[in-house]
Amino acid sequence: xxxxxxxxxxxxxxxxSRALDAVYRGVLGELGLTYPQYLVMMTLWERGPVxxxxxGLALRLDSGxxxxxxxxxxxxxxxxxxxxAADERSVLVxxxxxxxxxxxxxxxxxxxxxxxxxLEPAEVLELQRTLRRVVASLDASSR
Amino acid sequence: xxxxxxxxxxxxxxxxSRALDAVYRGVLGELGLTYPQYLVMMTLWERGPVxxxxxGLALRLDSGxxxxxxxxxxxxxxxxxxxxAADERSVLVxxxxxxxxxxxxxxxxxxxxxxxxxLEPAEVLELQRTLRRVVASLDASSR
DNA sequence: GACAATTTGATTGTGCACAACTTAGTTGCA
DNA sequence: TGCAACTAAGTTGTGCACAATCAAATTGTC
Numbered sequence: 001x002x003x004x005x006x007x008x009x010x011x012x013x014x015x016x017s018r019a020l021d022a023v024y025r026g027v028l029g030e031l032g033l034t035y036p037q038y039l040v041m042m043t044l045w046e047r048g049p050v051x052x053x054x055x056g057l058a059l060r061l062d063s064g065x066x067x068x069x070x071x072x073x074x075x076x077x078x079x080x081x082x083x084x085a086a087d088e089r090s091v092l093v094x095x096x097x098x099x100x101x102x103x104x105x106x107x108x109x110x111x112x113x114x115x116x117x118x119l120e121p122a123e124v125l126e127l128q129r130t131l132r133r134v135v136a137s138l139d140a141s142s143r
Numbered sequence: 144x145x146x147x148x149x150x151x152x153x154x155x156x157x158x159x160s161r162a163l164d165a166v167y168r169g170v171l172g173e174l175g176l177t178y179p180q181y182l183v184m185m186t187l188w189e190r191g192p193v194x195x196x197x198x199g200l201a202l203r204l205d206s207g208x209x210x211x212x213x214x215x216x217x218x219x220x221x222x223x224x225x226x227x228a229a230d231e232r233s234v235l236v237x238x239x240x241x242x243x244x245x246x247x248x249x250x251x252x253x254x255x256x257x258x259x260x261x262l263e264p265a266e267v268l269e270l271q272r273t274l275r276r277v278v279a280s281l282d283a284s285s286r
Numbered sequence: 287g288a289c290a291a292t293t294t295g296a297t298t299g300t301g302c303a304c305a306a307c308t309t310a311g312t313t314g315c316a
Numbered sequence: 317t318g319c320a321a322c323t324a325a326g327t328t329g330t331g332c333a334c335a336a337t338c339a340a341a342t343t344g345t346c
Binding site: 003004005007008009010011012013014015016017018019020022023024025026035039042043046058059060110113115116117118119123124126127128130131132133134135137138139141142 | 147148150151152153154155156157158159160161162163165166167168169178182185186189201202203253256258259260261262266267269270271273274275276277278280281282284285
């Protein structure tokens, strides 16, 4: 039996990821943020200043992605970067007042996405559990 | 209550998408293909020659993504492109003998990915059903 | 104290994804 | 027939993602 593209779950995962991007683009556009930038902002709102390393661990992104992304956020006046005094290798990323202020304007974004996805809360949790198992399993086999 | 990044399903969907990419990179690396290129090849193995337009519909990609991708596949000697005689606007994409030949070498890729994902077949189907509903719902709200 | 190994972040190069625009060809209709 | 509307690909520009590589700082060990 020959498999077709439609049989691949990976295709649906990719498609879902891109469809989510599209909805986020609509919602975040007025804030001037992209989806990964929004994730960085959320992390900063939640945790306060963190190092690039910590950001990378939290969001599963490496410095090749984060460095230019953070520069763009800095250029937009939302974020501040400074070398840590304790360890000159690490860079501490913090919010500017403008960055802080954005939290309020962004607070209904998750609810909007949730509505757009059209799932029941229980289904969301189930989906999340499944995906996390998949990610853990995939991670194990790609290293 | 304040939401954290961990509460967003979208984060898990993205993470899963990228983790899948990583596994595909490992498997497809020896074939010299990327994951989207592999999807194009699968479509051609399955359907035979198709237009760029049809490829885009099947894979949910636009010409801005497909045009350079197809050029790379053509440069790799896997694919042929020619203007349709019937409608000079459309370009028909077909396989070269090398492209045909690759099918056999690629036939165990899906099984490899399936093992790496570590889900039961029933779980895969369930996940697929959920994701398709989400994509349909998201599509409706981003247009 | 000196030097190798490690850690942190930045840089470069490649490829995917999409928006906005361009060009060439087709179709519809007055 | 002539021309406007539309369609199919391609192009350009921006941003994300990652591999590979580099430089600088730190840590461990002798």
